Amino acid sequence: MTSSGLFSLVPLIVLLPVLGLLINLIFGGRMSEKAIGVVASAASGLAFIVAAMLGYSLWAGSGEAVVVRFADWIHIGDLNVAWNFRVDTLSVLMMLVVSGVGTLIHIYAIGYMHEDVRFKNDIGRYRRFFVFLNLFIAMMMILVSGDSYLMLFVGWEGVGLCSFLLIGFWYEMDTLGQPSWANSDAAKKAMIANRIGDFGFLLAAFTMFWWFKDLSFGGVFSQAVHIASIAPGVILFITIFLLIGVAGKSAQLPLYVWLPDAMAGPTPVSALIHAATMVTAGVYLVARSAPLYTLVPQAQTTVALVGGITALFAATIAVGQYDIKKVLAYSTISQLGFMVAAVGMGAFVAGMFHLVTHAFFKALLFLSAGSVILGMERGHHHLAHQKGHGEHPGEIQEVFDPGDMRNMGGLRKQMPVTFWVYLIGALTLAGIVPLAGFWSKDEILADAFQKFPAVFWMLLVAAFFTAFYMGRQVWMVFFGQPRHEAAARAEESKPVITVPLMILAVLAVLGGTLNLPGLHGLTNWLGHTIAGVEASQFNFFVAGLSTLLALVAIGLSWVLYGRQPLAAGQKDPLKKLLGPVFTVFERRYWVDEFYWAVFINRYVDIARFLADVIDGRFWHDFIHEKVIAGTYNWISRVVLDLRVDRQFIDAIANGLGELTKRISASLRRLQNGFVRSYALAVLAGVVIILGYLILK
Amino acid sequence: MVDTIPLSWYLAISAALFTMGALGVLIRRNPLIIFMSIELMLNSANLAFVAFARSFNVLTGQIFVFFVMTVAAAEVAVGLALIVIIFRNKHSIDVDLMNSLKG
Numbered sequence: 034m035t036s037s038g039l040f041s042l043v044p045l046i047v048l049l050p051v052l053g054l055l056i057n058l059i060f061g062g063r064m065s066e067k068a069i070g071v072v073a074s075a076a077s078g079l080a081f082i083v084a085a086m087l088g089y090s091l092w093a094g095s096g097e098a099v100v101v102r103f104a105d106w107i108h109i110g111d112l113n114v115a116w117n118f119r120v121d122t123l124s125v126l127m128m129l130v131v132s133g134v135g136t137l138i139h140i141y142a143i144g145y146m147h148e149d150v151r152f153k154n155d156i157g158r159y160r161r162f163f164v165f166l167n168l169f170i171a172m173m174m175i176l177v178s179g180d181s182y183l184m185l186f187v188g189w190e191g192v193g194l195c196s197f198l199l200i201g202f203w204y205e206m207d208t209l210g211q212p213s214w215a216n217s218d219a220a221k222k223a224m225i226a227n228r229i230g231d232f233g234f235l236l237a238a239f240t241m242f243w244w245f246k247d248l249s250f251g252g253v254f255s256q257a258v259h260i261a262s263i264a265p266g267v268i269l270f271i272t273i274f275l276l277i278g279v280a281g282k283s284a285q286l287p288l289y290v291w292l293p294d295a296m297a298g299p300t301p302v303s304a305l306i307h308a309a310t311m312v313t314a315g316v317y318l319v320a321r322s323a324p325l326y327t328l329v330p331q332a333q334t335t336v337a338l339v340g341g342i343t344a345l346f347a348a349t350i351a352v353g354q355y356d357i358k359k360v361l362a363y364s365t366i367s368q369l370g371f372m373v374a375a376v377g378m379g380a381f382v383a384g385m386f387h388l389v390t391h392a393f394f395k396a397l398l399f400l401s402a403g404s405v406i407l408g409m410e411r412g413h414h415h416l417a418h419q420k421g422h423g424e425h426p427g428e429i430q431e432v433f434d435p436g437d438m439r440n441m442g443g444l445r446k447q448m449p450v451t452f453w454v455y456l457i458g459a460l461t462l463a464g465i466v467p468l469a470g471f472w473s474k475d476e477i478l479a480d481a482f483q484k485f486p487a488v489f490w491m492l493l494v495a496a497f498f499t500a501f502y503m504g505r506q507v508w509m510v511f512f513g514q515p516r517h518e519a520a521a522r523a524e525e526s527k528p529v530i531t532v533p534l535m536i537l538a539v540l541a542v543l544g545g546t547l548n549l550p551g552l553h554g555l556t557n558w559l560g561h562t563i564a565g566v567e568a569s570q571f572n573f574f575v576a577g578l579s580t581l582l583a584l585v586a587i588g589l590s591w592v593l594y595g596r597q598p599l600a601a602g603q604k605d606p607l608k609k610l611l612g613p614v615f616t617v618f619e620r621r622y623w624v625d626e627f628y629w630a631v632f633i634n635r636y637v638d639i640a641r642f643l644a645d646v647i648d649g650r651f652w653h654d655f656i657h658e659k660v661i662a663g664t665y666n667w668i669s670r671v672v673l674d675l676r677v678d679r680q681f682i683d684a685i686a687n688g689l690g691e692l693t694k695r696i697s698a699s700l701r702r703l704q705n706g707f708v709r710s711y712a713l714a715v716l717a718g719v720v721i722i723l724g725y726l727i728l729k
Numbered sequence: 730m731v732d733t734i735p736l737s738w739y740l741a742i743s744a745a746l747f748t749m750g751a752l753g754v755l756i757r758r759n760p761l762i763i764f765m766s767i768e769l770m771l772n773s774a775n776l777a778f779v780a781f782a783r784s785f786n787v788l789t790g791q792i793f794v795f796f797v798m799t800v801a802a803a804e805v806a807v808g809l810a811l812i813v814i815i816f817r818n819k820h821s822i823d824v825d826l827m828n829s830l831k832g
Contacts, residue, residue: 706828713755 039090040099042083043118046128046178049080050171054164061160069156070143073163077139077170081132088125096122096561100180100251107183111246117180119250123562126385126555127177127317130392134309135170137533141400142166142301144529149299150410150435151203151210162202162299169195173310177317181249182238185318189234189282192311197224199302200295208297209432219294226291230281237274240267254324261328272325272332275318276339283315283369285343290625292366296358300403303358308365308399309392316369316388319376323563327379334485336377341481341488341495344370346622348498352505352607353618356436357402360506364462365395367495371477374488380480381563382548382556387477389555390469390544394461397537401455402436404526404534405510408448409435412522433519438509440517442598447523450531452511454538459507461541463500463583469544471580476548478579479572493579500583504590505607513598739780746773758823760812764805771801 053076061069091099098121107114146152146162172195176188201220207213238248244260244267245253261268279285284292295307306312319326319336326333344367351363368391375384413433434440445452461470474496481489515521525531548555550571560566593606608615617623703714746769753766775794782790816822 704831706831708824708827709755709758716751716755 039086040101040120043087043101043120043178044103045083046080046087046132046174047171049083050076050167050174052076054167054171057160057164057167061164062157064160066147066156066159067143069160069163070139070146073167074136074139074143076167077132077136080170080174081129081136084125084128084132087120088129091120091122091125091561092558096558098562112242114181114183114248116184117249118178119180120178121562122558122560123317123320123385124177126389126559128174130389131173131177131310132170134392134396134537135166135173135305137536138301138305138309138396138400139163139166141304141403141530141533142299144527145301145400145403145407146299148407148410148526150414151206158202162199165195165198165202166301166305169199169306169311173314176314180251182241182253183248185321186231186234186238189278189314189318190231192306192314193224193227193231193282196227196295196306196311197221199306200298202299202302203297208436209434211432216297219291219297223291223295226288227281230278230288233274233277233281237271237278240271240274250321257324257328265329268325269329269332272322272329273335275322275325276332276336279315279318279336279373280339281315282318283312283373284366285315285339285370285373286346289343289347289366290628293359293362293621296356296362300358300399300406303362304396304399304403307362308395312365312369313372313388313392316372316376316384319373320381320385320563323376323379323381326377327565333377333379337374337481337485337488338377340370340372340374340377341485341491342370343367344374344495345491345498346370348495348502349618350621351502352498353605353615353620354502355438355605356434357405357438357441357506357510358399358436360438360502361395361398361402364398364499364502367499368395368462370495371474371492374485374492375477375480378480378484378488380477380484380569382559382566383473383476383480383569385559386548386555387473389547390461390473390541393537393544394458394468394470394541397454397534397541398458398462400530400534400537401451401458404451404530405441405444405448405455405523406435407526407530408444408451408523409441409517409519411524412447412519415522415524416518433517435519438506439599439601441510441520442513442516443511444515444520444523445511447520448525450525451534454531454534455511456507457538457541459503461544463503463587464496464579465583466576466580467545469541469547471576472545472549475571475576475579476550476569479575480569482572482575483569489575493582496579497582497586500586501590504587505594508590508594509599512595514600516599516601736780736784740777743773743777743780746770746776758825760808760815760822760824763824764808767804768801771797 053073056072056076057064057069064072098119101118101120102115103118104116106116142162146159152158169192172188172191174188176185176192179185179188197220200223201217203210204214204217204220205212207215241253242248244264245256247253247256257268277288280288292307292312296303298307326336347363347366347370351360351367354360354363368387372384372387372391375381375387413435457468461468464471464474478489478492478496481492515523546552546554553568556566556568593610597606599606605615605619608619611618620626750766750768750770750773753769754763757763757766775797778790778794778797782788812822815827819826
């Protein structure tokens with residue numbers, strides 16, 4: 034098959050997950066759990082193979098972008114939007130990450146969802162989960178492969194929908210399985226925060242259409258220089274409003290608040306959507322819009338600052354969290370800040386490189402955290418059985434949080450595989466040589482050092498915090514003594530869960546080879562798509578400094594959490610050291626409370642006012658009740674009922690009756706019962722008739 | 730001779746008889762007398778029939794008279810039976826008392 038023939042396969046990356054989704058949707062009711070999971074994983078896996086074939090054709094060919102026409106979509110006047118697929122080195126890289134990591138997470142989810150304590154053998158839920166996962170893969174593929182901002186937006190909204198559906202997957206309970214609307218609230222929060230970002234994206238797209246009369250990447254980028262020369266503000270406006278979209282989707286300040294709450298979703302979802310793929314869509318968007326951003330340095334500065342501040346801000350919050358997934362969530366926000374800062378500075382390759390390695394090690398960390406949680410749940414299950422003495426096992430309704438690190442400890446012995454892969458993930462995230470995270474983070478830091486010193490220092494401090502909170506987490510979870518009986522009875526997970534973890538661990542170790550200094554594989558690869566990328570120089574000062582800081586941070590975490598492990602019920606030792614500062618981290622700077630006080634409560638007030646006064650009193654009580662219903666009542670009662678019906682129509686009917694009665698009353702008098710008068714009438718009649726006949 | 734008496738004389742008597750019968754039916758309250766008056770009217774008609782039959786030399790009128798007599802006989806038979814029943818109920822045969830069908 035020729036390489037151009039291979040490119041025509043590109044619609045399959047969307048169609049295969051859709052096919053998997055449809056099979057599960059239509060036939061899933063008659064299929065076993067395993068079959069459902071296998072179909073969904075196969076759909077994702079086949080999409081990966083197609084993406085790999087596309088990548089091969091690009092590698093074997095010239096590497097130039099190929100646009101594959103798939104279908105006409107909108108055709109109104111001058112506006113002509115087709116559903117085109119864009120196959121270039123950037124989109125194929127994203128496709129590979131999405132379907133590759135996605136497939137591993139699908140396989141993991143087969144085991145995870147079965148064991149989830151909230152699952153309770155509800156095969157319908159199981160099927161729904163995999164349908165949503167496949168829908169997500171399809172939507173993510175539309176996002177990364179679309180050839181216009183409009184197609185990108187379709188995928189952008191599609192993944193937002195999947196995110197909403199999957200965060201609220203256990204919509205009728207909270208994360209502990211207790212009846213509550215907490216999870217659905219978290220889903221709504223994600224939806225609303227993303228709507229704010231999407232509003233920015235839409236404004237940017239409208240402006241783009243107004244000035245460029247085109248939304249396809251090729252059309253926009255080719256005119257960008259010209260437009261920038263005649264109207265410099267336009268590109269700035271577009272890029273800044275795209276940044277709002279990025280802040281929503283990639284959880285940057287000030288819209289990041291939805292991502293920590295998104296941990297309400299099942300752990301595979303946290304790994305797939307809220308760590309590895311969907312949240313990196315913003316980074317992809319900036320990298321894709323590189324020709325626009327490079328035209329406006331102010332926008333680049335803004336993006337870089339937002340990324341840098343977010344990276345530092347979220348990293349400090351992560352230090353004060355106790356939930357194993359919350360730590361990872363803030364870590365994700367922080368790492369997304371690194372990527373956004375990188376693409377903002379124009380270090381597009383570094384940003385994309387970190388995106389890929391982060392997808393590997395953060396998916397690994399989340400999935401391992403899921404394995405830890407499952408292990409804790411198994412331990413708790415045994416505990417409940419034992420305490421129940423077999424009479425009524427499972428009757429113990431103690432509310433137990435399997436994700437709280439204060440309940441863990443010493444899991445290294447119970448869950449060795451999970452421990453090792455988690456350790457690899459944590460060291461990768463901390464940026465230890467020679468794991469993948471070191472190379473990608475270091476490239477960002479080196480670029481920042483050259484281009485943007487302020488952001489460099491922010492990122493460096495964030496990297497220090499990163500190493501510290503990962504060290505804290507590993508010491509708390511895997512070392513020391515179990516702080517809860519459930520932790521003492523925790524069990525290792527099955528191979529369906531651990532094998533994907535091991536594969537991801539290998540990727541996390543080897544991921545750095547994508548763009549090793551001196552080889553610049555990824556730089557050369559992306560150079561075909563993003564103009565003007567240059568291989569960054571490996572900076573020994575930066576690398577040495579960041580490694581040193583990471584080691585110091587890990588050492589510090591050992592001093593605080595490793596040397597003298599946390600005992601059950603003991604306060605966090607950092608709290609003694611930092612006091613109120615730690616409380617600020619622990620309470621997440623009260624950002625949620627601030628948003629509640631400043632925006633949400635005001636919004637609720639306005640909503641109340643609209644509901645009670647405008648809708649209730651004015652619209653319902655006055656307009657509807659008084660004006661409309663009152664007028665209608667008056668018309669029906671007074672005009673139609675009394676005047677028309679009773680006084681007119683009834684009068685006619687009654688008058689006719691009365692008339693008949695009167696006539697009959699007078700006629701009655703003729704019927705007087707006297708035979709002789711009848712005879713007289715007969716005689717008179719005969720006389721009259723005969724008289725008439727004779728005399729006529 | 731009979732032939733010399735003109736037709737109009739017969740008809741005048743017939744009319745006079747009919748008028749007397751009709752008046753009797755209208756005025757009298759005794760049903761027996763009403764019956765007699767009815768007979769008078771029937772017979773006035775009979776007289777007119779035979780007078781015309783003789784005058785025009787056709788038998789149809791003569792034959793019709795026999796029918797009228799038969800009907801009159803039957804009518805009296807039914808009527809007298811009715812009067813007997815009425816008397817049993819009302820202990821009187823005044824026709825003006827029989828006004829139950831008054832409207």
